[in-house]
Amino acid sequence: MKPLRVAILTPTFLPKCAGAEIFHHNLASQLAAAGHHPVVVAPRWCARELKTRGWELPYDVEGYPANLWSYLKRSAPLAFWLNRRALSRLQRKHRFDVWHGVVLFPAGVCLVDWQERSRVPGLVRAVGDDVRGLPGRGHAPWVEAILRDKLPRARAVVALSESMADELGELGVGRERTRVLPNAVDGTRFASGPDRQALRDALGIPEGAFVFLCVARNHPQKNHPVLFRAFRRLVAARPQCDLRLLLAGRDTPALQSEAESCGLADRVGFFEFGAPAGTTTAPVMPPQGLVDLYRAADAFVLASVLEGFSSALLEAMAAELPVVATDVPGIREVVRSGDNGLLVACGDEEGLARAMAEVSGSPELRGRLSSGAGETAGHFTWPAVTSAYLGLYRELIEAAGQRAPAP
Numbered sequence: 001m002k003p004l005r006v007a008i009l010t011p012t013f014l015p016k017c018a019g020a021e022i023f024h025h026n027l028a029s030q031l032a033a034a035g036h037h038p039v040v041v042a043p044r045w046c047a048r049e050l051k052t053r054g055w056e057l058p059y060d061v062e063g064y065p066a067n068l069w070s071y072l073k074r075s076a077p078l079a080f081w082l083n084r085r086a087l088s089r090l091q092r093k094h095r096f097d098v099w100h101g102v103v104l105f106p107a108g109v110c111l112v113d114w115q116e117r118s119r120v121p122g123l124v125r126a127v128g129d130d131v132r133g134l135p136g137r138g139h140a141p142w143v144e145a146i147l148r149d150k151l152p153r154a155r156a157v158v159a160l161s162e163s164m165a166d167e168l169g170e171l172g173v174g175r176e177r178t179r180v181l182p183n184a185v186d187g188t189r190f191a192s193g194p195d196r197q198a199l200r201d202a203l204g205i206p207e208g209a210f211v212f213l214c215v216a217r218n219h220p221q222k223n224h225p226v227l228f229r230a231f232r233r234l235v236a237a238r239p240q241c242d243l244r245l246l247l248a249g250r251d252t253p254a255l256q257s258e259a260e261s262c263g264l265a266d267r268v269g270f271f272e273f274g275a276p277a278g279t280t281t282a283p284v285m286p287p288q289g290l291v292d293l294y295r296a297a298d299a300f301v302l303a304s305v306l307e308g309f310s311s312a313l314l315e316a317m318a319a320e321l322p323v324v325a326t327d328v329p330g331i332r333e334v335v336r337s338g339d340n341g342l343l344v345a346c347g348d349e350e351g352l353a354r355a356m357a358e359v360s361g362s363p364e365l366r367g368r369l370s371s372g373a374g375e376t377a378g379h380f381t382w383p384a385v386t387s388a389y390l391g392l393y394r395e396l397i398e399a400a401g402q403r404a405p406a407p
Contacts, residue, residue, distance in 0.1 A: 008040045211245075218255055317377035324342050
């Protein structure tokens with residue numbers, strides 16, 4: 001089949017390192033390795049920063065005037081008109097076969113609006129926060145009004161899980177236009193590497209310590225206060241054990257004072273990883289330092305209120321870590337309690353502490369959960385997910401009747 005030219009339109013990208021940025025860097029790299037021609041269309045500041053770093057990326061990056069999205073709050077008609085002009089210019093320049101929009105708002109709705117007036121096929125991929133919101137922290141009414149107006153007209157909307165697809169339905173997106181395509185993980189990166197004890201020595205972890213790892217940015221969705229209180233309960237219940245908690249993610253060092261207030265200052269370590277600097281080599285994501293944390297840990301814990309489809313959870317399973325997590329959408333689709341992890345009620349710090357005690361106290365349970373976790377991760381490989389996206393791209397192109405012309 002003829003290689004495809006794929007535009008990945010995203011409001012955020014490298015060098016920022018969170019789930020969406022890492023996923024789309026890896027997807028673009030996989031598409032390029034398969035002989036296609038992806039172009040990441042990202043805010044101009046991202047494009048400038050990437051050029052400054054001089055990375056030899058396997059795909060191209062095109063700057064986009066992201067300030068045009070800001071007009072949506074002031075005048076939606078003007079914003080859509082300006083974005084249509086910008087997208088049309090890019091289409092004339094690159095003659096993309098298909099567009100892949102990232103995040104429902106703002107990039108997604110602008111892409112849908114433009115595609116209504118063009119013959120260019122494409123999809124919009126939800127990432128989690130753009131569909132699911134915490135109570136009292138949902139979309140502003142004017143944003144939800146735009147989502148309900150535009151999203152039902154999308155050629156295709158990608159959800160990360162079946163429960164997310166149901167929630168897209170509540171925004172008016174029909175199931176016939178919804179595709180469920182999960183995140184992916186490169187299990188080979190977690191299966192081998194530096195000696196585990198050497199990694200623990202480098203981290204200052206004493207011999208015999210039991211280490212829980214949580215990879216989650218500093219955000220109310222991740223429910224770090226409940227995690228700290230549960231860990232405090234665990235430490236109090238098992239004073240004879242050297243228990244440690246490593247916390248990695250964006251802005252997590254800011255949580256240090258909260259850990260100290262729980263009396264955990266000497267038991268909790270904080271890590272924040274960014275894209276590597278000082279090299280022209282294309283960044284491998286997630287960063288190696290984070291992979292090393294997974295390989296140094298004994299178990300993984302996640303206290304989230306909700307998830308889209310946690311990449312960190314897949315990474316932990318690829319590292320064959322037994323998982324303790326909350327029974328919420330975006331987690332329960334992956335974790336089968338007693339098989340590849342333990343699920344506890346959201347917000348139940350006593351239940352979370354009890355499950356952490358079970359995992360840390362039973363080698364037999366850890367062995368069973370580790371085996372199940374590794375088997376689960378094997379179902380979410382990059383070749384499988386990339387193939388699914390290529391299939392959807394070609395389906396959309398075929399439905400459009402011909403390869404995308406310049407509007």
